[in-house]
Amino acid sequence: MSQLFQVSMKSVIERYNKSKDEHHQMGNPTSEVKFWQREAAVLRQQLQTLQENHRQMMGEQLSGLSVTDLQNLESQLEMSLQGVRMKKDQILMDQIQELNRKGNLIHQENVELYQKVYGTRDVNRANRNSLLTNGLAIGEESHVPVHLQLSQPQQQNHDTPATKLGRLQLH
Numbered sequence: 001m002s003q004l005f006q007v008s009m010k011s012v013i014e015r016y017n018k019s020k021d022e023h024h025q026m027g028n029p030t031s032e033v034k035f036w037q038r039e040a041a042v043l044r045q046q047l048q049t050l051q052e053n054h055r056q057m058m059g060e061q062l063s064g065l066s067v068t069d070l071q072n073l074e075s076q077l078e079m080s081l082q083g084v085r086m087k088k089d090q091i092l093m094d095q096i097q098e099l100n101r102k103g104n105l106i107h108q109e110n111v112e113l114y115q116k117v118y119g120t121r122d123v124n125r126a127n128r129n130s131l132l133t134n135g136l137a138i139g140e141e142s143h144v145p146v147h148l149q150l151s152q153p154q155q156q157n158h159d160t161p162a163t164k165l166g167r168l169q170l171h
Contacts, residue, residue: 012039012043012046015039015042016039056073057073057076057077057080
């Protein structure tokens with residue numbers, strides 16, 4: 001859709017430049033009015049085409065399209081969606097890299113603080129104590145994916161020893 005807009009803008013500019021050259025040569029106000037009327041009609045047609053394409057991209061007013069037109073529209077949408085997904089994936093990867101970089105900086109600061117507090121004699125202990133909740137040390141390979149699985153919560157018996165004791169006393 002943006003390519004169509006770019007092509008139409010180029011053609012408008014080209015027609016304008018051509019008209020400007022003709023206008024300087026002719027200097028006739030009537031021909032200038034006719035030019036701008038033609039230009040306005042062309043722009044209205046281009047706007048109508050862009051609006052129709054936009055509606056079709058949004059899944060509206062598809063009843064007049066042939067199977068081939070629908071397949072072409074579907075291909076365009078799939079290519080656009082692929083581009084959106086690639087951009088989203090790139091942004092997420094950039095954010096992950098930035099978070100890993102920040103995590104490494106925090107880890108380094110943590111080691112430095114540990115050294116200041118406890119001295120340099122036990123730096124390995126500081127590294128062992130800096131485990132994350134997922135069980136990986138920050139210093140481990142940050143590009144290794146972490147696979148998480150959701151599980152159903154276990155049903156818990158709500159009978160605590162106090163409630164069992166309370167029931168026993170009530171009976």
